Amino acid sequence: MKKLAVVAHANDNVATAVKDLKEGQEVMVDVDGKEVKVKLLNDVLFGHKFALKDISKGENIIKYSEVIGKATQLIKMGEHVHVHNIESVRGRGDWEGDS
Amino acid sequence: MKILGFVRPDGRVGIRNHIAVIPSSVCASEVAMRIASSVEGAVAIPNQHGCCQIGADLELTTDTLIGLGKNPNVAAVVVVGLGCEGVPTEKIAEEIAQTGKRVEYVIIQECGGTLKAEERGTSIAKQMVQEVAKLQREKVDISNLILAVECGGSDTTSGLASNPVAGYVSDKLIELGGTSMFSETTEIIGAEHLLAKRAVSKKVGDKLLEIVRRCEEKAKTMGVDMRGGQPTPGNIEGGISTIEEKSLGCIYKGGTKPLQGVLEYAEAPTGKGLYVMDTPGQDIESITGMTAGGAQIVIFTTGRGTPTGAPIAPVIKITGNPNTFAKMKENIDFNASAIIEGTETIKEVGEKLFSEMIEVANGKLTKAEALKHREFGIYKLISTF
Numbered sequence: 001m002k003k004l005a006v007v008a009h010a011n012d013n014v015a016t017a018v019k020d021l022k023e024g025q026e027v028m029v030d031v032d033g034k035e036v037k038v039k040l041l042n043d044v045l046f047g048h049k050f051a052l053k054d055i056s057k058g059e060n061i062i063k064y065s066e067v068i069g070k071a072t073q074l075i076k077m078g079e080h081v082h083v084h085n086i087e088s089v090r091g092r093g094d095w096e097g098d099s
Numbered sequence: 100m101k102i103l104g105f106v107r108p109d110g111r112v113g114i115r116n117h118i119a120v121i122p123s124s125v126c127a128s129e130v131a132m133r134i135a136s137s138v139e140g141a142v143a144i145p146n147q148h149g150c151c152q153i154g155a156d157l158e159l160t161t162d163t164l165i166g167l168g169k170n171p172n173v174a175a176v177v178v179v180g181l182g183c184e185g186v187p188t189e190k191i192a193e194e195i196a197q198t199g200k201r202v203e204y205v206i207i208q209e210c211g212g213t214l215k216a217e218e219r220g221t222s223i224a225k226q227m228v229q230e231v232a233k234l235q236r237e238k239v240d241i242s243n244l245i246l247a248v249e250c251g252g253s254d255t256t257s258g259l260a261s262n263p264v265a266g267y268v269s270d271k272l273i274e275l276g277g278t279s280m281f282s283e284t285t286e287i288i289g290a291e292h293l294l295a296k297r298a299v300s301k302k303v304g305d306k307l308l309e310i311v312r313r314c315e316e317k318a319k320t321m322g323v324d325m326r327g328g329q330p331t332p333g334n335i336e337g338g339i340s341t342i343e344e345k346s347l348g349c350i351y352k353g354g355t356k357p358l359q360g361v362l363e364y365a366e367a368p369t370g371k372g373l374y375v376m377d378t379p380g381q382d383i384e385s386i387t388g389m390t391a392g393g394a395q396i397v398i399f400t401t402g403r404g405t406p407t408g409a410p411i412a413p414v415i416k417i418t419g420n421p422n423t424f425a426k427m428k429e430n431i432d433f434n435a436s437a438i439i440e441g442t443e444t445i446k447e448v449g450e451k452l453f454s455e456m457i458e459v460a461n462g463k464l465t466k467a468e469a470l471k472h473r474e475f476g477i478y479k480l481i482s483t484f
Contacts, residue, residue: 003441006259016255016338031166046422047255047338052125061340064258066290066345080342083326088341090288091318091325 005029005038007052009065014049014081016063021045042080049081061086100275103236103461104243104395105174108199112243113171114395114460115412116234117142118227120177120220121164123191124149124184130207131179134220140228141177142410144475149186152481161186163365163477166203166391168195172411174231175201177224179216182208201227236462241277242371244460247394247412248352249282251382253330254337254402258348260419260438260445261292261400266354267449268398268456269373273356278371280362280389282351284314285329285380289343290350296374298358306361310377333403337420352400362476365391382407383476386414396460398452406430407474408467413459416467417452432466 005015010032020025021044029036031050036052044050047064055075060067069086079085104112118141122131128145135143139329144167148160164186168176176195180188190205196202203223210216248265250257269279287294292313299305318325330339339345359372365388368374376392379383382405386397391410397414399407402428418424421436433455437443459465 003439006439006441010260016259018256044336046133047420049255049338049340063344064347066343066347068289068347069341078294082338083335083340086340088289088324088326088343090331091315093319093322094324 004028005050007031008063009019011062011065013052013055013062015052016049017044017046019046021050039078041076041078051075051077051079051081053077100241101238102241102244102457104239105171105234106237106239107171107174111171111198111393112239112395113174114244114462115172115411116140116174116231117172118175118177118224118231119144119168119173119411120179121168121191122146122149122226123164123178123180123186123188126150126181126184127179127207130213130216130220130238133217134177134179134224137221138224138228140232141224142473144410146475146477148479149475150184152185152479153484154413156480157185157195159364159480160477161191162388163391164191165194166365166367166393167411169198170390170393170395170411172395173200174234175221175227176203178202178204178208179220180204182206182222199232205270212432240276241272241457242344244272244277244396245282245368246272246277246279246456247386247389247397248279249382249386249389249397250286250349250352250400251407252401252403252405253334253339253345253348254420255339255348256419256436256439257402258344258351258398260448261402261417261435262348262351263445264419264435264438264449264452265352265398265400267445268453269352270356271356271449271453273354273372274360276371278368278374279356280368280374280376280394281355282376282378282385283349283380284310285309285318286346286349287375288315288346289341290346294350294353294358297356303358303360307358307375310361322439331340337402338463347365362392364388367393379478380474383474384478386412387477396456400458401431404431406467406469406472407468408465408472409474410475413465414467414472415452415455415459415465430466430470
């Protein structure tokens with residue numbers, strides 16, 4: 001069977017869908033040789049990410065074993081992870097002047 | 100390993116045999132285009148620069164035009180000037196001529212207008228084309244090759260499939276004695292610590308961190324969140340959420356070899372191995388910089404799909420997104436989606452891409468070349484005056 005989602009590194013807390021996936025779908029992902037079952041809380045389109053575990057507000061989002069941003073709200077395991085619930089911490093001219 | 104190339108008088112090796120018609124300013128661009136359109140094998144490099152630029156910007160345009168003329172894919176050059184522009188037409192011609200290739204120049208104001216300049220330029224270009232057509236490809240070592248790796252229209256498959264595959268090819272070329280460069284400083288933001296660790300010296304590592312800091316500061320002076328510009332709306336639709344995510348995926352295209360140096364825009368590497376060039380993330384300006392720095396061949400990874408080519412170098416486009424390959428087959432040369440589908444490894448796909456690169460170096464036309472895609476743009480630091 002073709003893969004439904006890939007995890008770039010064992011330290012990651014997100015996976016990337018490689019098919020269009022549906023809310024409620026149970027997806028088996030391979031995390032460093034270990035099979036992990038994730039039930040999706042939203043539709044997740046090809047190329048988009050979902051959470052492999054609960055991620056609290058302000059916590060780092062990890063992909064490729066590196067920080068790609070931080071959560072702006074609580075993200076539940078299986079939830080779609082994208083611009084609506086994570087943000088960049090780099091190139092933020094809109095933060096200049098904030099203390 | 101050997102490739103088939105054209106050995107130039109300065110010993111550098113071209114894999115194409117173009118006549119470049121280079122306008123030294125925007126004011127000469129139309130005449131340059133008309134000359135090139137009349138002559139088989141001639142390519143114009145029309146641009147909107149070359150006049151009313153000052154300081155570093157003026158130098159950048161001048162160096163870029165000289166670098167493109169010097170690129171060994173160019174067999175001979177006609178420089179076209181208006182006669183009163185800031186970028187000196189004669190200087191460009193003289194600098195390029197140091198490579199030993201034939202270079203002539205035509206000044207519109209001296210010739211007495213469009214038609215006379217066009218006639219003179221066309222006549223010269225026609226002679227040049229006939230001359231260089233006699234040159235034969237020779238067997239030369241692959242270490243003569245300078246590869247430029249570019250990514251554009253990225254989505255999350257870029258970081259997971261096409262960029263690692265391009266990185267594999269870059270590594271292999273370097274192992275065989277060649278040179279590879281990648282660029283797009285904006286798309287190193289968030290991944291600079293990983294690249295800096297690979298620098299051969301503290302000086303090189305510090306320079307890398309400095310160009311990234313400079314780029315991020317420039318974005319911040321706009322007073323906005325970079326998001327929307329970088330990642331682009333298309334990147335975001337494709338699943339990339341932040342510039343850090345984009346960058347971490349992007350740097351895979353630079354493979355795993357030590358970083359030998361950080362180049363200024365359009366600067367040629369002085370040694371072999373891996374280099375980073377300081378360019379914007381905008382694809383066309385980035386490719387221009389790297390070909391002006393001497394790259395003879397480009398591998399361009401894309402997730403969303405792009406038709407981009409370049410005037411003087413073949414651009415091999417690859418995607419790791421199976422939907423994009425199916426949809427944009429007329430533009431994309433190579434399908435790396437077996438990685439995403441889990442049916443082939445990065446090494447297996449990388450070997451195939453390496454073979455494709457050799458074929459293109461030996462003369463196979465890329466889809467962008469066949470469709471005459473010759474996108475061109477020069478990076479600009481500030482406004483004209």
